[in-house]
Amino acid sequence: xxxxxxxxxxxxxxxxxxxxxxxxxxxxxxxxxxxxxxxxxxxxxxxxxxxxxxxxxxxxxxxxxxxxxxxxxxxxxxxxxxxxxxxxxxxxxxxxxxxxxxxxxxxxxxxxxxxxxxxxxxxxxxxxxxxxxxxxxxxxxxxxxxxxxxxxxxxxxxxxxxxxxxxxxxxxxxxxxxxxxxxxxxxxxxxxxxxxxxxxxxxxxxxxxxxxxxxxxxxxxxxxxxxxxxxxxxxxxxxxxxxxxxxxxxxxxxxxxxxxxxxxxxxxxxxxxxxxxxxxxxxxxxxxxxxxxxxxxxxxxxxxxxxxxxxxxxxxxxxxxxxxxxxxxxxxxxxxxxxxxxxxxxxxxxxxxxxxxxxxxxxxxxxxxxxxxxxxxxxxxxxxxxxxxxxxxxxxxxxxxxxxxxxxxxxxxxxxxxxxxxxxxxxxx
Numbered sequence: 001x002x003x004x005x006x007x008x009x010x011x012x013x014x015x016x017x018x019x020x021x022x023x024x025x026x027x028x029x030x031x032x033x034x035x036x037x038x039x040x041x042x043x044x045x046x047x048x049x050x051x052x053x054x055x056x057x058x059x060x061x062x063x064x065x066x067x068x069x070x071x072x073x074x075x076x077x078x079x080x081x082x083x084x085x086x087x088x089x090x091x092x093x094x095x096x097x098x099x100x101x102x103x104x105x106x107x108x109x110x111x112x113x114x115x116x117x118x119x120x121x122x123x124x125x126x127x128x129x130x131x132x133x134x135x136x137x138x139x140x141x142x143x144x145x146x147x148x149x150x151x152x153x154x155x156x157x158x159x160x161x162x163x164x165x166x167x168x169x170x171x172x173x174x175x176x177x178x179x180x181x182x183x184x185x186x187x188x189x190x191x192x193x194x195x196x197x198x199x200x201x202x203x204x205x206x207x208x209x210x211x212x213x214x215x216x217x218x219x220x221x222x223x224x225x226x227x228x229x230x231x232x233x234x235x236x237x238x239x240x241x242x243x244x245x246x247x248x249x250x251x252x253x254x255x256x257x258x259x260x261x262x263x264x265x266x267x268x269x270x271x272x273x274x275x276x277x278x279x280x281x282x283x284x285x286x287x288x289x290x291x292x293x294x295x296x297x298x299x300x301x302x303x304x305x306x307x308x309x310x311x312x313x314x315x316x317x318x319x320x321x322x323x324x325x326x327x328x329x330x331x332x333x334x335x336x337x338x339x340x341x342x343x344x345x346x347x348x349x350x351x352x353x354x355x356x357x358x359x360x361x362x363x364x365x366x367x368x369x370x371x372x373x374x375x376x377x378x379x380x381x382x383x384x385x386x387x388x389x390x391x392x393x394x395x396x397x398x399x400x401x402x403x404x405x406x407x408x409x410x411x412x413x414x415x416x417x418x419x420x421x422x423x424x425x426x427x428x429x
Contacts (some may be wrong), residue, residue: 009240023165064120064269065090068277072098072107083288086280088113088122089273096124098288102143103129104254105299107292109282119224120270122279124258133250147253153211153232156255160228167218174212174227177275184208184231204235204251214267225267227260238263311397363424374426375419381426392416 022367051372067090075083075098083098086109096111104127112123130147153204154173161168188208195203212229236251262270273279377393384391388400392407394414408416422428 003386043387058066063268064115064273065143066273067091068279071113073111075099075107075292077107078288079290081288081291082285083107084109084282084284086111086113086282087277088280089115091116098124101127101129101254103131103145104252106254108256111280119263120266121261122258122270122274123261124256126278127254127256129252129254131250131252135249150207150234150236150251150253151232153209153255156232157213157228157230157257158232160255160257161213161215164217169216171214171216171225174214174229174271176210176212176229178277180231180275181210184210184233187233204237206235207234208232216264219261223264224261226262226265227267228257229259230255230257292299315369356378360423360425360427365424367424374422374424375418376422376426376428378417381422391419391421393419 028078049130068087069092070085070087071094072082072085073094073096074080077098077100086094086096088094091111092115094111096109096113098107099110100106101108104128108127109123110124112121114121128145129143132148145159151159161170164420185208186204191206194354195206209232212227215226215228216223216225217226232253232255234251234253237249259368260267260270260274266267278327285287367383367386370383372383373391373392374381375384375391377395379393379395382398383394384398385400388402390401390404392399392401394412394416397414399408399412399416420428
């Protein structure tokens with residue numbers, strides 16, 4: 001956070017949760033049945049797949065679901081107003097709040113979501129901030145980490161490991177999904193674009209960096225795997241050419257760590273689910289946005305009112321410029337968020353189309369292997385023999401023939417309807 005002259009502190013813009021960029025296809029199970037002859041046959045049933053348990057005794061037999069659901073968190077500092085909707089794996093529980101981060105004064109979601117058996121979880125830790133202004137007069141914000149400069153996300157993870165209780169075994173680095181890296185870099189680029197319009201003495205350079213580690217920790221009587229992923233955003237002022245820029249010389253940073261926990265052998269599947277869906281794919285509520293913005297403006301006005309008369313005129317001008325920058329920044333961020341949401345929807349549609357194509361091909365192969373075909377009638381689909389080109393149904397029985405002119409109506413009892421051949425998964429051909 002930047003320091004203005006003596007005691008005026010700029011209140012940062014409220015934080016917006018990032019939208020997701022992709023999705024994970026759902027599992028598909030193939031149906032199987034026996035074919036019918038030329039006489040009437042009852043519709044066949046469908047089979048189902050089954051998940052296998054992990055080798056270790058403490059691993060739940062319940063497979064990791066690719067289904068997703070949503071849950072909400074509140075902001076206690078604003079009367080427990082619903083702050084955001086988060087996307088989590090279906091069946092998981094969520095505990096979390098929106099909270100003001102020490103040192104940065106920005107609101108951030110802090111939560112943990114965990115599987116029904118409690119062996120898998122995803123949590124986002126409170127944001128850690130720090131700042132260094134060697135020429136600033138007066139005390140810096142309380143609650144800041146003891147870090148005196150810009151560091152990389154990889155270096156911050158080493159700092160974070162030193163705060164963990166108990167033994168930690170570092171297995172090695174892990175890749176960071178491109179969507180997450182692009183989000184971090186996009187935040188810095190957006191701030192740099194807005195920053196180019198402020199007075200030279202106030203201009204800062206913004207950077208964004210990400211890194212991830214695979215570690216092993218002891219949980220009770222067994223060892224679990226964890227992925228620690230960090231994002232570090234910094235704003236630095238390296239200009240010392242004027243008295244004001246010299247006073248502002250230094251920088252501020254914040255870092256956020258999210259943690260995935262799973263039994264040994266299950267972490268990679270959890271990472272794939274989280275990263276491919278860019279979870280938690282958070283969306284702030286309009287009510288919270290309005291309340292948080294109003295609080296930000298009130299805090300800025302209070303900080304301005306606390307200045308001495310001698311400083312007030314200059315700081316008033318700077319504060320007005322800051323407000324203008326924040327308004328433009330919020331508009332640009334809204335456009336950025338809309339673009340991210342569009343990309344997420346596009347990725348969802350592409351993934352569903354790809355999965356449908358795979359499911360269609362697999363189901364057709366099952367029909368071929370079992371000498372059957374799938375037909376659709378008034379009462380849904382059914383599996384019948386593939387030896388015939390015409391299939392009629394009265395709703396409970398089936399009549400098959402290779403004669404295209406054959407019609408059981410008036411010959412057999414009941415009202416018969418000609419069915420339509422479809423793919424094995426029920427999709428139209």
